[in-house]
Amino acid sequence: MHILLACDKFKGTLTSAHVAAELAPPLSAAGHTVSSVPIADGGDGTVAAALAAGFAKRTATVAGPLGRPVEATWAQSGRTAIVELAEASGIALVSPTRDTALNAGTHGTGEVIAAALEAGCTKIVLAVGGSSSTDGGAGMLVALGARFLNDSGQPVPTGGLGLLEVAQVDLTGLDHRVRDAEVVLASDVDNPLLGENGAAAVYGPQKGASATEVALLDRALTHLRDRFAEAAGADRETIGRIALAPGVGAAGGTGFGALAGLGAGVRPGADYIMELVGFEDAFSSAELVVTGEGRFDLQTLSGKGPGAVIDRGRAAGVPVWVVCGAAEIGAEDAPGVTGIVELRSLAPDETCMTRPAAVVRQAGERLAELLRA
Incomplete structure (x- = not known):
């Protein structure tokens, strides 16, 4: 399966590129074709x-x-x-x-x-x-x-x-x-x-x-x-x-x-930054998309980068998974979201902040397991 990683930064810990770099290896090891495109919403990052x-x-x-x-x-x-x-x-x-x-x-x-x-x-x-x-x-x-x-x-x-x-x-x-x-x-x-x-x-x-x-x-x-x-x-x-x-x-x-x-x-x-970085070209061949940011909540769905990705996936019928530090809402509250992997469900909050790359790698491994199920 072709998986597109389109994550925003995890504020205060990892850039969008760093998040993708940690998620990609376990998904590739599971046999998926993985590509990435960075996203942002016009704010810092x-x-x-x-x-x-x-x-x-x-x-x-x-x-x-x-x-x-x-x-x-x-x-x-x-x-x-x-x-x-x-x-x-x-x-x-x-x-x-x-x-x-x-x-x-x-x-x-x-x-x-x-x-x-x-x-x-x-x-x-x-x-x-x-x-x-x-x-x-x-x-x-x-x-x-x-x-x-x-x-x-x-x-x-x-x-x-x-x-x-x-x-x-x-x-x-x-x-x-x-x-x-x-x-x-x-x-x-x-x-x-x-x-x-x-x-x-x-x-x-x-x-x-x-x-x-x-x-x-x-x-x-x-x-x-x-x-x-x-x-x-x-x-x-x-x-x-x-x-x-x-x-x-x-x-x-x-x-x-x-x-x-x-x-x-x-x-x-x-929307505008996604246009500038070539999101649509990257998305055109994706069979599943992974997006996310540090905190996933209702505000994410209103003008934030991951919200725009979710909207694109929903419109095209492409499944979207969310990887985030903490989720304040569930997949049932976010139309277009297939599932959510939270870092805080994998490691203590302190570890998520001090060793974010390692925990994001764990999130990639967990997602690979869920996709095999």
Whole structure:
């Protein structure tokens, strides 16, 4: 039987490619033909999936969330670049503190985009997720030539708190190459910019914001929206619509900055990344598919990479098995799923975290046994 491995990362332990590398040997030893394609949903891990799919690795030394230099990896195929916000501006690079919540920025992400433009890329796929900031993408835009000025005509401080000082948004200096490029926001969330489901309210606490600071950041993003609307003049209603669009609240409002400042389009992250890495070609000859991620739950079925794989299998009548660290739902709750193999049923949680590769190999052995039954 031809088995396709199409797994997302196991967050904090293994990349999608590493998961496939451990699952494949026991399935091959059982007589199956095994192939793999990495998947991602537009969040952290997207660049790793692209590299595993054959994109070339590129690196750039850029400003981290709080200004300290970091080395960010991005992926290139021809004139297409995949830029992952988490590489330059991710929460994994800093601690979730009050300082992070109020002052972290996305300047480094803009620097990575600039590096991609310098390399000749004319299509920029911005994968957002795992961010540390709530700056509405302002830092990213500054790195590309925009200016956010206070009443005295001086640049405002980096980060969400600095947005409260913005008196003028000036996009006239944006790099002409990014104006001419196709920019795509690959997002796995549908949050708007503002309000109880917005960037600050939903994701601010993960970055170290208290309830008071969440309210402050939401006010800062509202202020940013209004200054963008003023800069847009006759198109100010367009800015209002952008702020309400699903997905613009991603990565602390970076989605808003990408749409309002760079004219980006939005694509569902999982479907779009699967398209870029050639999932359909790999899937076309599969007789069974194995997908999975660290935690399998109802959210997995709504916009996540494994959920998209399950949908494809269900539509084509191809059985889909799930390998995951922990399952919060059963196969009966997930139409299209034939069965589930949980790592925590094979080893203690501590072992799953400290020796994940070995336990995933056990999961492959267990799956091979179940397929023989």
